Amino acid sequence: MNVLLALSIAMAVGLLMSRFIRLIRLPNVTAYLIAGLLVGPYVLNVLSPELNSELAIISDVALGFIAYSIGSEFKMTYLKEIGVKPMVITLFEGCTASLFVFATLLVLGQPLPLCLALGAIAAATAPAATLMVVRQYKANGPVTKMLLPVVAMDDALGLMLYAIMMAIARTIERGTALTVTTLLLKPMGEILGSLALGVALGLALVYVLRFFHSRGNKLALTIMMVFAAVGMSSMWGLSSLLVCMMLGATMVNLCPQSNVMLEQCDRFTPPLFLLFFVLSGANLDLSVLPTVGMVGVAYVLARALGKSLGGTMGAVVEKCDRNIVKYLGLTLIPQAGVAIGMARMSMTALPEYGAVINAVVLSGTLIYELTGPVITKIALTRAGEIKSEKKLAVKSTAA
Numbered sequence: 001m002n003v004l005l006a007l008s009i010a011m012a013v014g015l016l017m018s019r020f021i022r023l024i025r026l027p028n029v030t031a032y033l034i035a036g037l038l039v040g041p042y043v044l045n046v047l048s049p050e051l052n053s054e055l056a057i058i059s060d061v062a063l064g065f066i067a068y069s070i071g072s073e074f075k076m077t078y079l080k081e082i083g084v085k086p087m088v089i090t091l092f093e094g095c096t097a098s099l100f101v102f103a104t105l106l107v108l109g110q111p112l113p114l115c116l117a118l119g120a121i122a123a124a125t126a127p128a129a130t131l132m133v134v135r136q137y138k139a140n141g142p143v144t145k146m147l148l149p150v151v152a153m154d155d156a157l158g159l160m161l162y163a164i165m166m167a168i169a170r171t172i173e174r175g176t177a178l179t180v181t182t183l184l185l186k187p188m189g190e191i192l193g194s195l196a197l198g199v200a201l202g203l204a205l206v207y208v209l210r211f212f213h214s215r216g217n218k219l220a221l222t223i224m225m226v227f228a229a230v231g232m233s234s235m236w237g238l239s240s241l242l243v244c245m246m247l248g249a250t251m252v253n254l255c256p257q258s259n260v261m262l263e264q265c266d267r268f269t270p271p272l273f274l275l276f277f278v279l280s281g282a283n284l285d286l287s288v289l290p291t292v293g294m295v296g297v298a299y300v301l302a303r304a305l306g307k308s309l310g311g312t313m314g315a316v317v318e319k320c321d322r323n324i325v326k327y328l329g330l331t332l333i334p335q336a337g338v339a340i341g342m343a344r345m346s347m348t349a350l351p352e353y354g355a356v357i358n359a360v361v362l363s364g365t366l367i368y369e370l371t372g373p374v375i376t377k378i379a380l381t382r383a384g385e386i387k388s389e390k391k392l393a394v395k396s397t398a399a
Contacts, residue, residue: 125155169350312329
């Protein structure tokens with residue numbers, strides 16, 4: 001099928017599904033993922049696996065803008081206000097999820113490299129799903145304000161854990177000795193390089209903005225820099241998520257016109273995010289579900305429990321607001337793009353266990369992405385940070 005026609009049908013099904021999902025008061029993210037399943041190879045086959053692979057660039061760009069948006073939440077004034085709380089909570093929830101998955105699989109008698117790999121992947125959360133729920137329902141309050149920086153830091157922690165634990169897993173599988181280079185220097189080099197590139201691009205964006213004044217030109221410059229960040233990251237083996245996050249953080253702290261920049265970007269990205277989630281839904285391979293068995297069930301349950309409990313523990317340690325203690329952990333369950341990317345890399349890094357890792361993570365993604373946004377919405381609603389559907393509708397009409 002023609003690529004543009006296929007994309008048109010995919011967007012149409014996504015929009016129609018969002019109307020239906022609204023009737024039962026579920027987030028748009030869930031609607032887009034279900035739409036992806038419908039247009040994917042198992043139902044309508046509008047987006048075949050071959051076509052989906054050709055459209056991978058859309059997912060790469062969408063993740064770049066998602067990371068950029070989350071990075072823009074790192075305002076120094078706000079970070080000074082909340083201090084180290086997000087960092088501590090991130091360490092607790094990410095490490096607890098990794099430890100729970102690792103220990104559970106080890107108790108079930110799974111090979112050590114497999115336990116290490118899945119334990120590392122368990123730390124990652126899906127920033128896209130969380131951001132979409134927050135934007136759709138205009139959530140605001142202590143839980144939301146803590147959630148966004150935690151989700152942003154979460155993927156940075158996940159990438160660090162993955163790099164270190166995968167180095168250990170590869171060494172064990174090959175029977176070679178651990179070295180400082182494989183265990184620490186290479187992972188830290190990737191992280192520091194990504195952060196440095198993000199700062200450099202952010203400084204370049206702020207400087208160039210002096211010469212362009214129209215809103216259209218500002219949007220063009222933002223798109224240009226995000227494209228450059230994603231492209232350079234791929235070319236130099238860096239993390240596009242970290243680069244784009246730091247790009248957004250640098251821009252929002254140094255650019256006097258950051259509010260205008262972000263407003264323009266918010267007008268451009270909704271169709272891109274819609275396509276990202278529809279494509280993600282089409283990529284979910286339903287045939288893997290029967291193959292994961294007890295390992296998959298253990299991964300899904302142990303990770304969800306670790307995220308929820310870890311988030312609560314971190315909030316208690318930092319003496320956070322009562323609602324943050326009660327509800328933050330529940331908002332950290334979604335998992336998607338970053339974890340899938342890690343699983344795909346595992347097929348090359350650990351060929352003996354790669355197929356199992358990929359199957360488990362894809363199955364977990366299917367469950368988490370269909371239920372996680374709903375749980376996030378429920379948690380934020382109970383925390384009093386999402387207004388009723390009627391109030392949102394009235395406000396949108398008035399605007």
